[in-house]
Amino acid sequence: MIKTVKPGLLTTVQDEGRWGYQAYGMPVAGAMDRYAYRVANLLAGNRKGAPVLEMTMLGGAFEFQKKCLVSVCGADMQATLDGARVPNWSAFSVPAGGVLSFDYALAGCRTYLAVHGGIKVPLVLGSQSTYTRAQVGGMEGRPLKEGDLLYLGSDGRLGGVPRVLPEHFVPRYDQEIRLRVIMGPQDDMFTAEGIKTFLEGKYTVSNEADRMGYRLEGPKIKHADKADIISDALPEGAVQVPAHGMPIVMLADRQTTGGYAKIATVIGPDLSLLAQGRPGDIVCFCACTDKEALDVLRSEEQRYLDLQRIFEEEQFFTWMES
Amino acid sequence: MADRLPEVRMLSAGERGLVVEMGNLISPQVNARVQRLARRISQRNVEGVIEIVPTYRSLLVYFEPLSISRSDLAEAIWQMLASEADVETAEKVGVNVVHVPVCYGGEFGPDLDYVAQHNRLSVEEVITIHSSKPYLVYMLGFTPGFPYLGGMSDKIAAPRLEKPRAKIPQGSVGIAGTQTGLYPVESPGGWRLIGRTPLKPFLPGAANPFLFAAGDYLRFIPISPEEYHRIRREVETGAYRPDTHTVGVESVSDDKNR
Numbered sequence: 001m002i003k004t005v006k007p008g009l010l011t012t013v014q015d016e017g018r019w020g021y022q023a024y025g026m027p028v029a030g031a032m033d034r035y036a037y038r039v040a041n042l043l044a045g046n047r048k049g050a051p052v053l054e055m056t057m058l059g060g061a062f063e064f065q066k067k068c069l070v071s072v073c074g075a076d077m078q079a080t081l082d083g084a085r086v087p088n089w090s091a092f093s094v095p096a097g098g099v100l101s102f103d104y105a106l107a108g109c110r111t112y113l114a115v116h117g118g119i120k121v122p123l124v125l126g127s128q129s130t131y132t133r134a135q136v137g138g139m140e141g142r143p144l145k146e147g148d149l150l151y152l153g154s155d156g157r158l159g160g161v162p163r164v165l166p167e168h169f170v171p172r173y174d175q176e177i178r179l180r181v182i183m184g185p186q187d188d189m190f191t192a193e194g195i196k197t198f199l200e201g202k203y204t205v206s207n208e209a210d211r212m213g214y215r216l217e218g219p220k221i222k223h224a225d226k227a228d229i230i231s232d233a234l235p236e237g238a239v240q241v242p243a244h245g246m247p248i249v250m251l252a253d254r255q256t257t258g259g260y261a262k263i264a265t266v267i268g269p270d271l272s273l274l275a276q277g278r279p280g281d282i283v284c285f286c287a288c289t290d291k292e293a294l295d296v297l298r299s300e301e302q303r304y305l306d307l308q309r310i311f312e313e314e315q316f317f318t319w320m321e322s
Numbered sequence: 323m324a325d326r327l328p329e330v331r332m333l334s335a336g337e338r339g340l341v342v343e344m345g346n347l348i349s350p351q352v353n354a355r356v357q358r359l360a361r362r363i364s365q366r367n368v369e370g371v372i373e374i375v376p377t378y379r380s381l382l383v384y385f386e387p388l389s390i391s392r393s394d395l396a397e398a399i400w401q402m403l404a405s406e407a408d409v410e411t412a413e414k415v416g417v418n419v420v421h422v423p424v425c426y427g428g429e430f431g432p433d434l435d436y437v438a439q440h441n442r443l444s445v446e447e448v449i450t451i452h453s454s455k456p457y458l459v460y461m462l463g464f465t466p467g468f469p470y471l472g473g474m475s476d477k478i479a480a481p482r483l484e485k486p487r488a489k490i491p492q493g494s495v496g497i498a499g500t501q502t503g504l505y506p507v508e509s510p511g512g513w514r515l516i517g518r519t520p521l522k523p524f525l526p527g528a529a530n531p532f533l534f535a536a537g538d539y540l541r542f543i544p545i546s547p548e549e550y551h552r553i554r555r556e557v558e559t560g561a562y563r564p565d566t567h568t569v570g571v572e573s574v575s576d577d578k579n580r
Binding site: 255 | 336
């Protein structure tokens with residue numbers, strides 16, 4: 001069991017999301033940065049979709065009742081274990097009674113704390129992810145608060161051992177974020193000039209940037225005629241442009257449907273970078289083809305496979321030597 | 323290659339999203355085609371399809387692009403569309419009509435008087451018109467279980483509130499322009515509230531968490547405050563089962579709906 005000593009700014013239980021119910025208006029939710037989330041579970045020796053804690057901007061503090069292997073990935077929130085710094089993007093053991101504390105994020109904004117076995121909360125519509133707007137999933141459908149007790153699951157796959165992630169698997173969180181997009185579904189509702197503005201302009205992340213979506217500010221994107229469509233489904237990464245001409249990128253907690261024209265869709269692997277973006281960061285878009293997007297997706301999958309192989313080999317050698 | 327239907331467009335929605343657009347208007351016929359295609363794709367169990375989201379006049383198919391290519395998926399869907407006509411005659415499926423009890427006016431419908439005055443009708447006439455026919459659930463969205471309904475008479479249309487309410491109680495039934503709908507969960511909103519249903523259209527813990535699906539019809543049934551409280555108690559204990567009828571599609575369509 002883990003006790004929440006300090007909850008942090010916005011800490012929620014998240015997994016891969018609640019897929020399968022968008023036809024009923026149920027948003028997907030799930031971890032915003034899927035790369036950091038998935039690596040955190042790999043490091044902790046968990047199965048692929050195990051629930052973890054997602055912290056935002058300012059992390060919390062957690063007291064562990066018994067010895068536990070944990071991992072910390074994503075934004076560097078200057079984690080300390082009983083006062084001593086522990087490296088980000090690593091797995092380590094917390095002793096019984098140990099307190100793991102997080103501060104504000106140095107770069108990026110979301111940090112994942114995975115615990116070997118996963119966080120145990122009820123399964124709601126097939127997922128443990130928290131969707132706060134409808135009070136669904138996670139810890140009573142809300143962010144953690146002081147005193148919350150978290151139980152641990154049995155989602156552990158491998159034993160999991162303390163280790164630091166190899167350097168070349170650690171992403172850099174720059175203040176300038178380049179996102180690849182596939183144009184459409186409604187790019188034909190914009191003028192050629194509007195599309196040029198979108199692809200060449202520099203946009204700034206506004207203060208209205210949360211799990212639902214990131215509102216951006218910058219050069220105005222011109223519609224050919226009107227900005228409204230007959231409401232249709234909102235895919236993850238959809239770039240909506242309302243009549244004011246400023247793009248909004250829709251993320252994990254997005255509503256399932258929307259009524260603004262969507263000029264493009266950010267490719268899945270690049271959403272991890274945006275999820276780490278903070279107000280004031282610069283965002284620019286560049287168009288890619290379906291084939292290019294698939295190449296990026298394949299190399300992302302390959303990275304997980306490589307990591308898994310490295311960890312399994314390490315595990316094997318540790319076992320041989322013992 | 324299957325024949326291409328001119329009114330259908332296949333659009334990109336990211337590397338794992340395919341939009342099938344069946345037209346650019348809100349109509350029961352277009353929506354019925356959308357629902358039918360959504361049903362067929364899920365029945366086929368197409369390898370690599372993750373989830374289907376039907377809306378007014380299009381559907382979004384999420385797929386796993388490393389399992390099925392966009393072009394193979396599109397071709398499979400074109401084939402389903404090409405054989406649609408045969409299926410339509412063979413399929414003859416009925417539609418679900420869900421009866422939704424509503425207590426109109428009073429504390430539950432603070433704007434009922436306004437809607438009546440606005441349309442120079444009596445309160446009773448508004449209730450009669452509103453509950454006189456089934457409404458098609460074109461799609462669900464906005465909040466979990468929120469139905470976008472079509473087919474309300476413009477005789478009881480009313481503009482939205484100038485200043486939206488911060489909290490609309492769960493179950494509230496309202497009117498906005500020529501649309502009507504109900505709030506499955508408490509949320510902010512600007513609709514004119516004319517009544518409230520004791521039902522909970524979204525129950526996250528239940529085996530069937532959603533009371534209705536896109537393609538169903540809702541029929542509002544006027545009830546008294548006493549009945550409201552009785553049904554509400556049954557809903558709270560899980561004992562209440564709303565009346566649901568499967569009827570032929572011709573019995574819910576009228577010229578106004580078309």
